[in-house]
Amino acid sequence: MAGSDPTGVKQNAFVEANGYAREVVERGFRLRPRTIGLFAVFGVFVPTMIYRGAVMDFDANDARYGRPRKKFL
Amino acid sequence: MFIQNILFVLLCLPVLGAVGLLFFPKTAVRQMKLFALNISLVTFVCSLNLWIFFDNSTAKFQFVQHMDWLSVLNMNFYVGIDGISLFFMILTTFLVPVCLLISWQSVKHLVREFLVAFLLLESFMLAVFCMLDLLLFYVFFESVLIPMFLIIGVWGSRERKIRAAYQFFLYTLIGSLFMLLAILLIYFQVGTTDLQVLHTVEFSERRQLFLWVAFFLSFAVKVPMIPFHIWLPEAHVEAPTSGSVILAGILLKLGTYGFLRFSIPLFPEATIYFTPLIYTMSVIGIIYASFTTLRQIDLKKIIAYSSVAHMGFVTLGLFSLNMQGVEGAVLLMLSHGFVASALFLCIGILYDRTHTRLIKYYGGLVQTMPLFAFFFFIFTLGNLSLPGTSSFVGEFLILVGVFQTNTFIATLAATGMILGGAYSIWLYNRVVFGNLKPVYINQFADINRREFFILLPFVVCIFWMGIYPSIFLESLHYSVATVLQSIRI
Numbered sequence: 001m002a003g004s005d006p007t008g009v010k011q012n013a014f015v016e017a018n019g020y021a022r023e024v025v026e027r028g029f030r031l032r033p034r035t036i037g038l039f040a041v042f043g044v045f046v047p048t049m050i051y052r053g054a055v056m057d058f059d060a061n062d063a064r065y066g067r068p069r070k071k072f073l
Numbered sequence: 074m075f076i077q078n079i080l081f082v083l084l085c086l087p088v089l090g091a092v093g094l095l096f097f098p099k100t101a102v103r104q105m106k107l108f109a110l111n112i113s114l115v116t117f118v119c120s121l122n123l124w125i126f127f128d129n130s131t132a133k134f135q136f137v138q139h140m141d142w143l144s145v146l147n148m149n150f151y152v153g154i155d156g157i158s159l160f161f162m163i164l165t166t167f168l169v170p171v172c173l174l175i176s177w178q179s180v181k182h183l184v185r186e187f188l189v190a191f192l193l194l195e196s197f198m199l200a201v202f203c204m205l206d207l208l209l210f211y212v213f214f215e216s217v218l219i220p221m222f223l224i225i226g227v228w229g230s231r232e233r234k235i236r237a238a239y240q241f242f243l244y245t246l247i248g249s250l251f252m253l254l255a256i257l258l259i260y261f262q263v264g265t266t267d268l269q270v271l272h273t274v275e276f277s278e279r280r281q282l283f284l285w286v287a288f289f290l291s292f293a294v295k296v297p298m299i300p301f302h303i304w305l306p307e308a309h310v311e312a313p314t315s316g317s318v319i320l321a322g323i324l325l326k327l328g329t330y331g332f333l334r335f336s337i338p339l340f341p342e343a344t345i346y347f348t349p350l351i352y353t354m355s356v357i358g359i360i361y362a363s364f365t366t367l368r369q370i371d372l373k374k375i376i377a378y379s380s381v382a383h384m385g386f387v388t389l390g391l392f393s394l395n396m397q398g399v400e401g402a403v404l405l406m407l408s409h410g411f412v413a414s415a416l417f418l419c420i421g422i423l424y425d426r427t428h429t430r431l432i433k434y435y436g437g438l439v440q441t442m443p444l445f446a447f448f449f450f451i452f453t454l455g456n457l458s459l460p461g462t463s464s465f466v467g468e469f470l471i472l473v474g475v476f477q478t479n480t481f482i483a484t485l486a487a488t489g490m491i492l493g494g495a496y497s498i499w500l501y502n503r504v505v506f507g508n509l510k511p512v513y514i515n516q517f518a519d520i521n522r523r524e525f526f527i528l529l530p531f532v533v534c535i536f537w538m539g540i541y542p543s544i545f546l547e548s549l550h551y552s553v554a555t556v557l558q559s560i561r562i
Contacts, residue, residue, distance in 0.1 A: 010515075015431055019431045023233075051350065051353040054481060054482050056481070057481040058479060061479075
């Protein structure tokens, strides 16, 4: 076990620039057809499918065990 | 006598400590640190009495204390704990001395203010976990924001800290406003905010839906559930190490604790109504956050996003609405309190030495920091939920619970365990193995004695919970069963 003297890092301009660009996503974001398409797929379509899948599974279980169907959103 | 008043003692000790710090001369920095550390250690030892004297055979609230506050309005200072809040109290008192120790050398300016903020934060967090009055729960739930805002904004690491602090503050505050409206509505219907009385009240289905959504908005921001998670990575990255430890270890649990303490037992029909929505958000949270973790280049952001994924598992377990799922969720919350906190401590140790968290600068640390590599390895195993570690028990129980109610969701959620393995091992591999990068970092120092003794208890706790979880489950059974009694599926 040694001490914990701060030694610092010799910064690399490319690594720093890359890190900064990754950090301030809000400045690089543009609303393009591609981003709208991605939002439609991963923000709307996929969640809807998962939701429907979950509800169908609940309904199937209720039917299997003879319980009344639950009311969901 | 002491045991009867133990909750008051626990709530007052950190506040008295904070007041005591004001009497130290400004130059007595070391003495102030020692004083604050001793106060937090005494609080921790006192909190262990809760566990020692806790009666596992009852679901009633224990160590109950009552004090008039606004008696005219039927609102009183009413505290007590059950099996669910017991371990969060102990986790809180355990993490605060750890936070004070890890910032022993790194916090150099406004030391007194930092210590006061931490001790007050401890008191507020303890109050949240033991409060049995809805309005006072809200008051302390919000009070936590003030010291945390200061810790991020004043003692944070970079320029973006102010933005991160505001983001954290505004997100959580806006979410919580809806809960205040809901509490007012409950008060005007029932005439009190006493939780024990509220448990006996049955709200109409329509009102339950509104109240549930209002509480949900507040808790979902705090958890955080996707898409309310944006504040978390920012806050973690900008917070000092001790701030990140408290954020990951305790503050994230306030939301899930709120779900379990209020949303599920008070609004059972609305809970069932919204269960598929919670399942969907949790599963997306697990998968999306896991993939996002794989893409990150900042060490703290990696752990922050993995926290979002783990909290997705927790919400999934809570809304499985069966014993295995809910107990697994509580265990995973506790486990995450140890694992994520320990990982943030490890990153803090690296940051103290190099002043960077960008992963590109690191590599081959096993050659120069073997002890650090060992600890980091144990915590990485905990993060990927390896059998034998604490996270495995929690995630396994959650999957068992969810599988009983919804196999489709359980199958999707199980992929999160694989993705968890992928990002955890890859993180470890990039930081610890490979070649050293002397072009960037050419002087190394392994962990010192202080850091060693900070990390050691985390290793013990992770394996203890992983190998012998029954000791925790025994205290949980009756309390969880009582919560689930209100749900009639």
